[in-house]
Amino acid sequence: MAGGAAGSDPKNLDQLPPTYMYSVIFKDIILEIDDDDSKSMNTLVKFCQKQNISETQINEFKREYHDRSPVYWYTKPMFLYAMLNRGLRSLDMEAMCKLGFFIRSLHLQLKQLHQEQSTSFQTAFTVYRGQGLSQQDFQNLMDSK
Structure with missing residues (x-):
C-alpha cells in the first residue's frame, strides 16, 4: 500500500480504482493510531x-x-x-x-532500516523472494520441460 502514485492532479485521482484509494486511506489511518x-x-x-x-x-x-x-x-x-x-x-x-x-x-x-542503509547503495538492486521445493517436486518440474 503506497501513496502518491497519481500525484496531486485531481483528474488523476478520479481515475484511480476505489480499492486503491481505500487502501491508501486505511494505511494512513493504521500508521497514525497510537x-x-x-x-x-x-x-x-x-x-x-x-x-x-x-x-x-x-x-x-x-x-x-x-x-x-x-x-x-x-x-x-x-x-x-x-x-x-x-x-x-x-x-x-x-x-x-x-x-x-x-x-x-x-x-x-x-x-528506520531504509534510512540507515539507503546511503550505502548508490544503484538500485533487485530483491528476489525464494520458493522452497522438495527434491521430488523439483524433479517433477524438471521432467515437465
Whole structure:
C-alpha cells in the first residue's frame, strides 16, 4: 500500500480504482493510531484463536513479541506472514485492524532500516523472494520441460 502514485492532479485521482484509494486511506489511518500494545496483543490473540491458529504459535508470539524485531516475526514461518498478506490481498479490514499494531511496528522498523542503509547503495538492486521445493517436486518440474 503506497501513496502518491497519481500525484496531486485531481483528474488523476478520479481515475484511480476505489480499492486503491481505500487502501491508501486505511494505511494512513493504521500508521497514525497510537494504541496500547498489550490491549492490541490481546485482541489479536482472540482473533487468532477464532482463526484456529495453533496455541503454541500464539503463546510464543505473546511471550516473545517484545524480545524480537517486527521483521523477525514477519519472516518467521508462522501465522503472521500468511495472515497479513492474505488480509492485504483480500482487503480484509478486520484482520488488518487486528494486526494494526504489528503493521505499524513493521512499517517503523522498515523505515528506520531504509534510512540507515539507503546511503550505502548508490544503484538500485533487485530483491528476489525464494520458493522452497522438495527434491521430488523439483524433479517433477524438471521432467515437465
